[in-house]
Amino acid sequence: MGHGNQRTIRPLLRGLGSTWSGQAMLTGKLALVTxxxxxxxxxxxxxxxxxxxxxxxxxxxxxxxxxxxxMLGGAEHVGVPMDVTSEESVAAVVSGVREKFGxxxxxxxxxxxxxxxCFLRDMSVETFxxxxxxxxxxxxxxxxxxANAMIDAKVGGSIVNIASIVGKGGNIGQCNYxxxxxxxEGFTRTAAKELGRKGIRCxxxxxxxxxxxxxxxxxxxxxxxxxxxxxxxxxxRPEEVAELAAFLASERASYMTGASVEVTGGYGM
Numbered sequence: 001m002g003h004g005n006q007r008t009i010r011p012l013l014r015g016l017g018s019t020w021s022g023q024a025m026l027t028g029k030l031a032l033v034t035x036x037x038x039x040x041x042x043x044x045x046x047x048x049x050x051x052x053x054x055x056x057x058x059x060x061x062x063x064x065x066x067x068x069x070x071m072l073g074g075a076e077h078v079g080v081p082m083d084v085t086s087e088e089s090v091a092a093v094v095s096g097v098r099e100k101f102g103x104x105x106x107x108x109x110x111x112x113x114x115x116x117x118c119f120l121r122d123m124s125v126e127t128f129x130x131x132x133x134x135x136x137x138x139x140x141x142x143x144x145x146x147a148n149a150m151i152d153a154k155v156g157g158s159i160v161n162i163a164s165i166v167g168k169g170g171n172i173g174q175c176n177y178x179x180x181x182x183x184x185e186g187f188t189r190t191a192a193k194e195l196g197r198k199g200i201r202c203x204x205x206x207x208x209x210x211x212x213x214x215x216x217x218x219x220x221x222x223x224x225x226x227x228x229x230x231x232x233x234x235x236x237r238p239e240e241v242a243e244l245a246a247f248l249a250s251e252r253a254s255y256m257t258g259a260s261v262e263v264t265g266g267y268g269m
Contacts, residue, residue, distance in 0.1 A: 024051045025051040025246055025247065025250035025251075026107065026246060026249060026250055028052065029048075029052070029053040029249070029250075030053065030056070030097070030104075031048045031053040031055050031056065031105055031107035031109065031249065032056045032058060032105035032107070032108045032142075033045050033048070033055065033057055033058065033109045033111060034059070034082065034084055034109070034110050034111055034138070035058075035111035035112035035162075036056075036059050036068050036111065037057065037059030037060075037063075037065045038059070038061075038068075038212070039212035039214060040207065040210060041059070041068075042068050043237075043239045043242035044109050044111060044241075044246070045068050045072060045077075046068075046072065046239070047242040047243055047245070047246045048107070048242075048245070049072040049077060051246050051250070053107060054077060054101070055069065055076075056079075056080060056093070056105060057080070058112075059079070059081070059082065059112070060082065060083050060112070062080070064079075066079035067079065082112075084138030084139075084141060085133045085134055085138055085141075087141055090141045090145050098153070104149035104150050104152075105146060105149075105157070106156065106157035106158070107160075107249040108143070108146045108158070108159045109160045109161075109162070109249065110139045110142050110143070110160070110161045110162060110184075112134060112135075112138055113138075113180075113214070114131055114134045114135065114214075116131050116176060116177075117177070119172075120175045123176065128175070128176045130176075131177055132176060132179065132183075134180075135180035135181060135183075135184065136179075136180040136183040136187070139161050139187060140187060143159055143161070146159065147159065147191070147195055147198070151200075156198070157199070158200070158202075158203075158248060158250075158253070159195075159201070159202045160202075160204070160205060160248045160249055161185075161188045161202070161203070161204045161205070162184070162204075162205050162245075163184040163204045163205065164177070164178070164181035164184075164206055165206045165262060165267060165268065166181060167179075167180075167181030167183075167184065168182070168206065185204050185260050188202050188203065188204040188260070189204075189258045189260075193258065196258075201253070201254075201256065203248045203257060203259045203260070204259070204261070205241060205244055205248070205260075205261055206262045206263065206264070207241050207263050207264065208230065208235075208236060208262070208264030208265055208267040208268075209230065209236065209264075209265075210235060210237065210238055210240075211235045211237055211238065223235075226267075229267055229268055230267045231265060231267070231269055232265035233265075235265075236263060236265055240263060
């Protein structure tokens with residue numbers, strides 16, 4: 001790189017630093033977080049609220065969603081019931097958010113997810129499709145309806161989808177879950193290509209084994225075999241995923257879209 005280019009770039013970098021210094025990342029933003037009643041979703045709500053966002057915590061368990069909102073403090077945070085597999089339920093929340101706050105959520109984090117583990121040979125179609133419906137169809141519905149709301153309001157935004165590292169490498173007993181999460185990653189890349197021209201960024205996070213209610217169902221003997229495969233020697237904490245979600249939702253990640261970022265503690269390296 002020539003000296004002239006360096007002279008041009010350095011003032012820009014200094015300008016970025018001064019813009020971000022001392023400011024919360026999401027001040028003035030409105031965030032919709034699915035699966036906000038527990039686990040990674042609740043941690044995302046907490047971190048994004050700390051960074052200045054107003055939070056709509058959505059969960060199929062209404063009591064858990066409201067509990068999250070209460071934990072955040074302040075009347076600007078709300079908890080609402082939502083079934084991500086139902087277009088009507090998602091549409092009702094999206095329109096309700098715009099009615100209550102006067103604008104659509106411009107930061108969306110899709111954390112809602114389930115597992116129903118079973119070996120492939122024994123898995124029923126119903127069990128397979130239940131996981132696909134929540135994890136993949138739910139991500140599709142939320143992304144489509146929230147993106148359309150942003151476009152209608154002529155505002156840009158950021159959508160962050162929680163995929164999984166096992167969507168890349170597979171996992172015994174989880175053909176439904178791994179298929180759904182691989183789908184989320186591929187879906188996110190396509191959404192990024194289609195929505196970027198509308199000012200909407202879409203990125204995916206691939207967590208490894210995180211200490212959440214979902215992972216608590218993994219048998220101890222299985223975890224004993226998994227831990228040696230994690231370079232850092234421990235499961236992750238929900239807030240370690242949430243910090244990245246808040247960053248990706250913020251303008252500090254303004255040149256990131258279509259990315260898949262691993263948060264795995266070095267699992268499988």
